[in-house]
Amino acid sequence: MDLGLGGKVALVTGGSKGIGKAVARGLAREGAKVAICARSRAPLEQAAEEIAREMGSEVFPISGDLTRPEDAQRVVDATVQHFGRLDVLVNNAGSAPGGEILNLTEEQWQQALQLKFMGHVRCSKAAIPHMLKQGGGRIVNIIGNDGIKPVGFEITPSAANAADIALTLALADQYGRHNILVNAINPGPVETERWDQIVRGIAKMQGISAEEAQRKAIRSIPLGRICTPEEVADVAVFVASERASFMNGALITLDGGQRKALLE
Ligand SMILES: NC(=O)c1ccc[n+]([C@@H]2O[C@H](COP(=O)([O-])OP(=O)(O)OC[C@H]3O[C@@H](n4cnc5c(N)ncnc54)[C@H](OP(=O)(O)O)[C@@H]3O)[C@@H](O)[C@H]2O)c1
Numbered sequence: 001m002d003l004g005l006g007g008k009v010a011l012v013t014g015g016s017k018g019i020g021k022a023v024a025r026g027l028a029r030e031g032a033k034v035a036i037c038a039r040s041r042a043p044l045e046q047a048a049e050e051i052a053r054e055m056g057s058e059v060f061p062i063s064g065d066l067t068r069p070e071d072a073q074r075v076v077d078a079t080v081q082h083f084g085r086l087d088v089l090v091n092n093a094g095s096a097p098g099g100e101i102l103n104l105t106e107e108q109w110q111q112a113l114q115l116k117f118m119g120h121v122r123c124s125k126a127a128i129p130h131m132l133k134q135g136g137g138r139i140v141n142i143i144g145n146d147g148i149k150p151v152g153f154e155i156t157p158s159a160a161n162a163a164d165i166a167l168t169l170a171l172a173d174q175y176g177r178h179n180i181l182v183n184a185i186n187p188g189p190v191e192t193e194r195w196d197q198i199v200r201g202i203a204k205m206q207g208i209s210a211e212e213a214q215r216k217a218i219r220s221i222p223l224g225r226i227c228t229p230e231e232v233a234d235v236a237v238f239v240a241s242e243r244a245s246f247m248n249g250a251l252i253t254l255d256g257g258q259r260k261a262l263l264e
Contacts, residue, residue: 004242006031009083011076013037013066013123014093016044018192019142021051022229023090026237028055035060035079038093066093067114072122080130087134088240089127091120091164092142095194096157098201104156112156117163124171128180136179138240141168142232145186145253149260153205161186165251172249181248183239188255189217190227202263220263223256 010027014020015036024034028051036051038044041063048061062078064071080086096112097104120141131137146154147161165184172182189195203213218225235254238244 001243003030003237005088005237005240008032008087009035009079009085010088010090010240011035011037011079011086011123011127012090012092013075013119015090016040016047016061018194019187019190019229019232020090020092021047022233023092023142023236024059025051025055026230026233027088027090027240028052028057028059030237030241031057032088033058033060033083035062035075035082037062037064037066037075039063039065066119066122069122072119073126076123076126076130085134086127086130086137088138088140089123090140090142090236090240091123093119094142094144094160096160098154098198098205099156100153100205101155109156112160113163116157116160117167120164120167124167124182128171128175131175131180132178136181138244139168139171139180139182140236140239141182141184142236143168143184143186145188145255145258145260148186148251148253149255149258151260151263153202153264168251169249176248181244183244183247183250183252185232185235185239185252185254187227187232188221188258190229190232192229195226216263220260221256221258225256227254227256 012024015024016038044061048059052059064075094116097108143164146158150158168184203210
């Protein structure tokens with residue numbers, strides 16, 4: 001199946017590692033020109049070189065911190081300046097501290113919403129005018145299943161993810177008529193550096209070893225394993241593609257049917 005991504009321009013936030021890197025690689029494999037952004041320059045440039053070498057395509061690294069409004073605008077503008085347009089925005093960069101309501105500080109709540117929610121808001125706000133001018137585009141939000149399967153010890157990601165879901169649905173409703181299709185992918189556990197940190201956090205909170213926390217996570221997923229970044233990327237690339245031409249406001253759960261209650 002030709003996904004129709006050849007020559008399209010995509011920006012993947014948090015594209016230096018984990019899910020974002022796999023999505024950037026997947027888009028490049030389909031012939032898209034890809035910009036990736038992250039804070040640390042060295043891994044970002046390394047990822048861009050690696051994907052470009054593997055796929056024989058151009059990958060443009062732009063460093064920026066999406067907790068800063070001016071950086072989000074600069075990253076989007078630099079992509080358009082470099083490639084001349086922006087067809088696909090993948091809002092992927094995000095993290096929120098785990099923890100329960102009685103232990104979380106005001107600052108940790110602010111931190112959770114700053115990147116995972118406001119980072120998506122800022123990049124969407126910066127990208128939409130370019131997409132409107134071009135006559136359309138795609139926004140793919142990588143969110144997480146906490147927004148639809150919230151749990152007490154992951155209450156900040158749960159709240160930030162729920163806000164991202166509302167953002168997805170509202171933008172899909174408002175901009176669908178302008179041919180800007182907005183969709184969300186909600187993974188459960190995915191094997192990345194971030195997942196390793198989450199497992200250590202859960203282990204600490206529950207007073208168990210990281211190995212036991214990992215076993216519990218695996219047991220909570222009927223498929224009996226954790227998702228890979230490439231499995232998220234495959235879905236994201238399809239959603240970003242011309243083949244997903246009637247998909248708008250979709251919330252795609254990608255968690256192997258995870259039963260969160262088994263994590264408690
Ligand atoms: N892994 C999971 O189990 C899982 C499950 C559900 C949802 N998700 C979501 O999927 C997305 C990707 O997760 P991941 O596991 O792939 O994370 P990861 O391996 O930790 O990678 C995160 C990426 O985002 C960048 N980043 C972090 N803070 C940033 C900031 N302030 N501004 C710009 N870039 C920033 C990182 O680079 P720098 O650190 O250099 O900035 C890196 O490129 C996140 O939104 C996460 O919440 C993950």
